[in-house]
Every structure is written in structure tokens, then in C-alpha cells.
Amino acid sequence: MISQKTRYGFRALLYLARSQGPIAIGTIAAKEKISLKFLELVMIELKRHRLVTSRRGKLGGYELARPADQISYADVIRALDGPLALVPCASVTAYRRCRDCYEPKHCARRRVLIEVRDSTAAILERRHLLDFIDVLTPIEG
Secondary structure, eight states: OOOHHHHHHHHHHHHHHTSSSOBOHHHHHHHHTOOHHHHHHHHHHHHHTTSEEEEOSTTOEEEESSOGGGOBHHHHHHHHHOOSOSSGGGOSSSOOOOTTOSOGGGOHHHHHHHHHHHHHHHHHHHOBTHHHHTTSOOOOO
């Protein structure tokens, strides 16, 4: 299950994908009905993971760090929620042996959860922000 932080991250990123130029965080928060304080935390994480950039000043704000067709759903989930794997021993990016596992190489649970992770990653990596822009209302102005 994805967190509320990730849900808000998707909403903010899709808003930016439909916009031209940098957008003030207050505008995103108001239009997407997200708490400004919470959105600030989300945007800091997205910036740290190089999914957005920011500019200061009167004409500043946030914008996508790369085109919407190059930001996958997997990128967003990993940035805000961490690895896609359900358990650490099935993770590619954050592997850690489970406490109760005696032999990871022969663990049936791990093999199934690696298959789940691989299938999930395949779907999320081939879906990008751009895939969902046309189903949303364009931003005026």
C-alpha cells in the first residue's frame, strides 16, 4: 500500500507535468488541496531524489527535473516510500537478510516475493507521468 505522502507526491508531480514553467508550492498546495507544510516535506524528498528542481524568487517555484515521459511511477514510489519489495530480503536496492531466515538462497517465501517485486517493478517502471496527463483536466493559464 502506498503512503499518503506518495499519493500527494503523485498529485504534485502530475500538476507540474501539466504546467508550464516553475510553479509556486503554495499554488500546488491550493490547487491540489494538500497541506502546505506536508507538501513542503514531500517536495524536499522529490528534490533530493532529483525528480523536481526548484528556483527561488518571484518567478521561482518547482518544476519537473526531467520530462514527464522519463519519470516512472516506480521512481516516485521509491523516492517517497522506499523499495518496492514487500520484505527486505527481496529488495534489489535495499537488500537485508530477514531475521528469521536461516538460508536466503533456499527460502521459498523469498523466491515468491522476489517474483512479486519483479512483476510490480516491471509494471511501475513502464508507466510514466506522461501516461496519465491526457486523462486529467489541463491547467489553464
